[in-house]
Amino acid sequence: MPYAEDNRAFIHRTLGDLVRPERNQAEKCWEIARTHMRAMVEGLAERYGSVEVTIDFRTTSKCDTRCRDAGHDDCDCQCLGENHGGAAYWRGWIEVGETTLVEVGIARRTFLVVRR
Template sequence: MVWLPLHGQVIAKIPAQKGNRRWLHETVRVRSPQLNGDRWSLPRSCLVQLVTAAVDRYGLIVLWRDMSKLSRCTRACLEATGAECDCSCLGAHHRQDSEGWFERVGDAVVADLGECTRTAVVYGARGSDADAGVYDGELAGQHYRVDRAGRRGWPAAAQFMCAGCMSLRASVWDHCHTHGFVRAPLCNRCNTRYWSGWQAQRGRAVPSPNLDDSYYRWCPKHADARRLCSA
């Protein structure tokens, strides 16, 4: 859950898990993430990268956004080329919005706070109209990135079947947290199966040794890591 106030830093509430600071620093590219209680204070400039990375990590993200009631999508917004936006659309009406890596899921919830309006929008991975194929290492050897420039030329994960179960269309890009390389496209269930941060009754699959993890080989350094573990 992320909150973007009218002024000041982005506030993010991330499920408690070892390695969150490293994820924010290395993946979202926040130089000095600050933890206050159970919430992170992050620079406003990281918003789009944070949404992209969180969608890949959790499948969905809720963005709360405060905006002035005078805020509207202007001609400058409609003709912009970036993803940042000062109005309520989060760049959805821009000519190039975040390179298509996430999209709004469902309707926005709107609350009237007097001089400003607060909206809550759920974002998920953007789908694809293409028939799902089998992943064959199209991004092998590439470092995982969440910025627009870093993902230029990437295919959508939804263009492939999930490399873990091969029964559902993929929705997010999985990556090696140790070495930082893209591994394979996964469905949301497979992407969270090995993660024990939440229990199944809270919406996450329990960790399981029965899932095919051969897609780990798409990390160029995976074989070296296995040799070290077995030594």
């Protein structure tokens, strides 16, 4: 949200006095708990007419050791062959279970919310 003297007060009016928003100086943004996101986005859209929202969330990719270790052309894995035969050797796969591989990362999504 653009700088304004009353930004912290606006957050408290929108989310309640018990909320403790943190200012991320490096990213030049406010950080709030996920449970308050909907109310905050609606309040910002009402205040400014629209708001661009960026969300960082943890993602999990799944593959299979049989795909990663394959030496032939057959693959029925959800990666659609991206990791076939160890093609994505640089990925930080964690083996869980007998054959399942997972990779955890962070994804960022941005979207525009317009006042109703």
